[in-house]
Amino acid sequence: MKPLFKRILLLLFLTQTVALMAQQYEQSFKDRTTLIQFINNYYTEVVYEENPPRFISARGGFVSNTISGSVVNLEYNSLFKNDSLRVISIPVLDNFVAVANKPQALDGQWLMGGRMRNGEISYRDTSGPRKTLKVLFNGRFQWIAFNTDTFAFMGTGGGNYSSVDGIYKEEIKFFSRDDSRVGAILPFDYELISGEWHHKGKSSKGVPIHEIWVQREY
Template identity: 50%
Template sequence: MKNLCFWLFHILIISNVSLFAQQNNLQGAYKMKQGDVNALWLFADGYTSMIYYHDKVYMYTTGGPFALENNSITIETEYHDQDSTLIGQSVQHRFTVDDGNLRDSDGNEWVKQDAKDQGLDGLWRITGRMQQGEMGQIQRGDRKTIKLLIDGYFQWIAINPARRGFYGTGGGEYTFQDGRYAEHILFFSRDNTRIGTSLQFEGEVKGKEWHHTGLSSTGNKIYEIWTRE
């Protein structure tokens, strides 16, 4: 019995290591273009997001935790602002790999962007916000605001998967160097007039926390704490 338990435990460890390695192989930012439609597909820390947008108009986004097996990506959908009935459903994407790029079952090529490790890549969740001079803790619950950063691209998403709630998203390109964090907005669900603008912030990583200060897209002062998921 002890030997059986040992081998079952050993198999479980190998399976988890294999899954982690597969997800890491996929980790990165991929871009695809169809006519005047841009598409961005982000993978980091076992989470993925797909965004569609025109040069000046946001379209929609969908994503959630993913698993990779052979040439199939299975996404446990946490948000989809075009079709909320898909939230909570598993969505499968078949693909092949060609020179590091992905080709989906429709024949679209998703071109992998160059790796740009700037110390912020990964999945983050907002856990603190300064209000009236005091840092308030944001309790964990069904509603959450997360931020996915990988290889110079970012996206924040405000959602409540339990209620199929979607409250906004935005993203684009980012840089983080010498305590300066900058965003260039490529899509913004709440206000298309913000697309093309750039924002500058102060940033510091303290352990698993990212302290983020500056002015928001509306010009308001912010001090936020984001924690790695």
């Protein structure tokens, strides 16, 4: 894709306000992958290696336009203890490939909203600073746990996903807490109930879970 066309395409996605305007960009060099996504003016970036598996970094936040150009006001930054960055410029994407969009039923941004325990739902306040965000788009998923007040980064994981006929399946490609989990394939049952995503199965540790995710509102 020519650089000028890529910049025009990026500008269109940054200025649209309709539901789920999104684009995904990928760069692979040797065994290192960088994945950048723009989803409804939200930016995510993750860098990881595949062979051997190793998580490198993750950053994300809201895009805003300034006189000097577009910047990202970060909500999380896995390297914050080293670089102290809360605002970054959008990187040049000339060496990235724009990935073709393939919509799925669960595409979007979700916040951990609660859990089912002993047949009862225990909800959590998603407006607080402690958040677990899950971003799904174009067959890729990523969850991120962070605190917007302290800028603490608690972990992330992600990879490929599919959501077909009530079955949601994850293939882990990176996991900041334990690289040995990479390669695992985890099937779950899913159901959308009154706009809430009910996510049932077993975690990467084999623990039964019934999570409830809610669409993030801005």
